[in-house]
Amino acid sequence: xxxxxxxxxxxxxxxxxxxxxxxxxxxxxxxxxxxxxxxxxxxxxxxxxxxxxxxxxxxxxxxxxxxxxxxxxxxxxxxxxxxxxxxxxxxxxxxxxxxxxxxxxxxxxxxxxxxxxxxxxxxxxxxxxxxxxxxxxxxxxxxxxxxxxxxxxxxxxxxxxxxxxxxxxxxxxxxxxxxxxxxxxxxxxxxxxxxxxxxxxxxxxxxxxxxxxxxxxxxxxxxxxxxxxxxxxxxxxxxxxxxxxxxx
Amino acid sequence: xxxxxxxxxxxxxxxxxxxxxxxxxxxxxxxxxxxxxxxxxxxxxxxxxxxxxxxxxxxxxxxxxx
Amino acid sequence: xxxxxxxxxxxxxxxxxxxxxxxxxxxxxxxxxxxxxxxxxxxxxxxxxxxxxxxxxxxxxxxxxxxxxxxxxxxxxxxxxxxxxxxxxxxxxxxxxxxxxxxxxxxxxxxxxxxxxxxxxxxxxxxxxxxxxxxxxxxxxxxxxxxxxxxxxxxxxxxxxxxxxxxxxxxxxxxxxxxxxxxxxxxxxxxxxxxxxxxxxxxxxxxxxxxxxxxxxxxxxxxxxxxx
Numbered sequence: 001x002x003x004x005x006x007x008x009x010x011x012x013x014x015x016x017x018x019x020x021x022x023x024x025x026x027x028x029x030x031x032x033x034x035x036x037x038x039x040x041x042x043x044x045x046x047x048x049x050x051x052x053x054x055x056x057x058x059x060x061x062x063x064x065x066x067x068x069x070x071x072x073x074x075x076x077x078x079x080x081x082x083x084x085x086x087x088x089x090x091x092x093x094x095x096x097x098x099x100x101x102x103x104x105x106x107x108x109x110x111x112x113x114x115x116x117x118x119x120x121x122x123x124x125x126x127x128x129x130x131x132x133x134x135x136x137x138x139x140x141x142x143x144x145x146x147x148x149x150x151x152x153x154x155x156x157x158x159x160x161x162x163x164x165x166x167x168x169x170x171x172x173x174x175x176x177x178x179x180x181x182x183x184x185x186x187x188x189x190x191x192x193x194x195x196x197x198x199x200x201x202x203x204x205x206x207x208x209x210x211x212x213x214x215x216x217x218x219x220x221x222x223x224x225x226x227x228x229x230x231x232x233x234x235x236x237x238x239x240x241x242x243x244x245x246x247x248x
Numbered sequence: 249x250x251x252x253x254x255x256x257x258x259x260x261x262x263x264x265x266x267x268x269x270x271x272x273x274x275x276x277x278x279x280x281x282x283x284x285x286x287x288x289x290x291x292x293x294x295x296x297x298x299x300x301x302x303x304x305x306x307x308x309x310x311x312x313x314x
Numbered sequence: 315x316x317x318x319x320x321x322x323x324x325x326x327x328x329x330x331x332x333x334x335x336x337x338x339x340x341x342x343x344x345x346x347x348x349x350x351x352x353x354x355x356x357x358x359x360x361x362x363x364x365x366x367x368x369x370x371x372x373x374x375x376x377x378x379x380x381x382x383x384x385x386x387x388x389x390x391x392x393x394x395x396x397x398x399x400x401x402x403x404x405x406x407x408x409x410x411x412x413x414x415x416x417x418x419x420x421x422x423x424x425x426x427x428x429x430x431x432x433x434x435x436x437x438x439x440x441x442x443x444x445x446x447x448x449x450x451x452x453x454x455x456x457x458x459x460x461x462x463x464x465x466x467x468x469x470x471x472x473x474x475x476x477x478x479x480x481x482x483x484x485x486x487x488x489x490x491x492x493x494x495x496x497x498x499x500x501x502x503x504x505x506x507x508x509x510x511x512x513x514x515x516x517x518x519x520x521x522x523x524x525x526x527x528x529x530x531x532x533x534x535x536x537x538x539x540x541x542x
Contacts, residue, residue: 033278041271053263059274082534095285102281106274113270117263137488144484148475154542158471161534162485165467168527169489172520176492183499215278222285229292242296 008088011228012237018221029218032211039204053117056110058204062212064107064132068170070100070216071135074142075167078160088224090156091231093163094146095223099216101139108132127181131174138166152231320408324416327403331420341389345382345425346432352378353436364441371440372450372501378436379429379454380461380490386425387465388482390417391473391536400473401540410533418466418529426458442505449504449514456517457497463524464489470535474542493520 007013040058074096080089111129112122123129142159149155232238318326335342356374357367367374394400403413433454434447442450468486475481500513 037271041267053266055267056270059270063274099281102277106277109273110270113266113273117266134488134491137484141485141488144481145471148472148477148481149542151542154474154538157538158535158542161467161531161538162471165489165528165531169492172492173488176495180495180499215282219281219285222282222289226285226289226292229289229296233292233296238296239300242293243300245293245297 009086011088011232011235014088015225015228015237018225022218022221022225025214025221026218029211029214032207032214036204036208036211040208044201044204053114056114057201058208060107060110060114061205062209063103063110064128065209066212066216067100067103067107067132067135069213070096070103071138071163071170072167073216073220074100075160075163078156078163081156082160082164087231090153090160091224091227092220093160094156095220095227097139097143097146097159099219099223101136101143103212103216104132104136104139108136125181127174127178130181131177134173134177135170138170142166317407320412323406323408324412327413327416328419331417332423335420335424342424342428345386346428348382348385349378349429349432349436352381353439356440368441368443368505371437371442372446372498372505374440375433375437375442375450376454376457376494376498376501379426379433379458380494382429383425383458383461384465384483384486384490387421387462387469387486388472388479390421390466390469392469395473395539400536404537404540410536411529414466414470414529414532414536415525418462418532421466422459422462426462427455430454430458442501445507446501446504449510450501452514453497453500453510453517456514456521457493459521460493460517460524461490463521463528464493467528467531467535470532470539472539473536474539493517496520 037058041055044055046052046054074093077089077093077096080086081093108129111132115124115129116122142162145162146155146159149158229238229241317323353374356370360366360370391400394403404410406413430451433450437447437450438444465482465486467489468482471485472482496513496516500510500517503513504510
């Protein structure tokens with residue numbers, strides 16, 4: 001049990017084990033994404049109210065779910081870095097930020113594209129959209145703070161504090177935006193309730209959600225591998241790897 | 249498959265442009281976040297290998313550089 | 315001579331910060347001047363129609379208060395960081411949790427409290443109904459406390475950075491949003507004659523939470539910035 005944690009703190013071990021994991025996970029992810037998206041795009045029946053535009057749900061919802069989960073991954077990694085001073089947690093936190101930001105961006109963009117045929121406008125100040133926008137700001141804040149520090153160890157800790165502050169704030173932000181929206185909600189916009197989703201639509205959605213989680217994990221691991229090498233540029237295992245010329 | 253013809257698949261009852269552009273952008277972003285870290289890693293390894301070879305005075309490398 | 319207790323220490327720090335501020339009155343005046351100038355921008359941009367302005371007034375006043383709070387929070391720790399007294403504070407035996415409350419308290423007294431007290435003037439300039447002015451002052455009093463507490467987290471994290479000014483707004487503005495929502499909602503409720511109490515209560519709850527948690531983050535942020 002403890003040896004596992006000791007190994008987790010060792011960059012060469014983490015580098016090689018993540019390589020092994022990726023060799024399996026990456027193909028599975030790609031297949032799951034391909035199957036899930038094709039299923040949703042081609043083989044489901046259209047929603048009786050929204051028509052075919054609802055097919056965007058198979059990218060919009062998974063991206064939003066995983067973007068939010070990604071922030072928690074980042075914040076928990078930051079907390080581990082602050083409490084137990086684990087360098088690998090810092091690597092994980094830094095690597096999660098760009099992936100999470102990209103997924104948040106996808107969720108916002110697909111939401112806007114979905115909004116045009118559904119509500120007749122690209123952007124509504126809807127509670128969920130607004131909180132996703134704020135989530136994107138939080139991600140960008142973390143990335144900007146990390147880049148601003150010259151001392152990367154301090155950068156990691158400062159970002160960890162910021163992530164934790166953000167994590168405490170996310171429920172508050174979400175609730176307040178939700179409440180704010182219900183106060184201002186224009187009557188012209190109708191949402192289809194979450195519970196109304198048919199099982200024939202639900203299964204591909206669950207598949208794509210799982211695939212997006214796997215995608216996040218893959219990107220996180222690949223970012224971590226690149227980061228591990230860059231941080232260990234002066235260590236012998238990285239030099240050996242570079243001289244071996246092996247790219248896997 | 250739900251759609252009868254390729255044409256129906258493309259237009260999706262008037263929503264095709266929205267659906268396809270959303271999927272296309274998502275796939276582009278996904279490709280970017282999947283490819284970028286690998287490229288960063290390989291570029292770094294190439295650079296480091298070059299630096300190490302140069303600092304060791306490898307004749308094959310120095311000749312090319314001069 | 316025994317070292318002062320933590321509360322006594324906190325009061326002395328607070329007095330020091332206030333004395334420093336009073337010696338440079340321009341620093342106190344700047345946020346107020348900023349507030350006045352931005353208030354003047356809105357009629358120029360939105361048009362001078364009194365009814366329209368009155369409708370936007372709660373939001374306008376709250377956004378300006380938020381911005382002037384943000385602009386001043388950048389400087390809370392900066393001069394003490396540069397002359398090294400912040401490092402002394404970190405080494406002091408008194409708990410940092412209490413000491414940073416003195417800094418925040420001073421910042422709130424200089425910006426938040428003053429802004430809340432002069433806000434009725436600007437509210438009348440923007441044609442806000444007189445019945446809502448009391449709520450505006452109260453909501454600003456409570457809300458600017460939260461803003462100061464949250465803004466100081468950003469200040470603590472960026473104090474060691476040369477180019478911190480723009481960054482702090484990136485970090486802190488998303489965290490300000492709940493305060494803005496409930497603060498302006500309280501004023502709007504007062505304008506329409508609805509009960510503003512619940513909104514003020516939520517602002518108070520946010521203030522309690524921020525007092526309990528943000529000094530922890532600020533203390534951690536200061537230690538990181540000093541170490542860097």
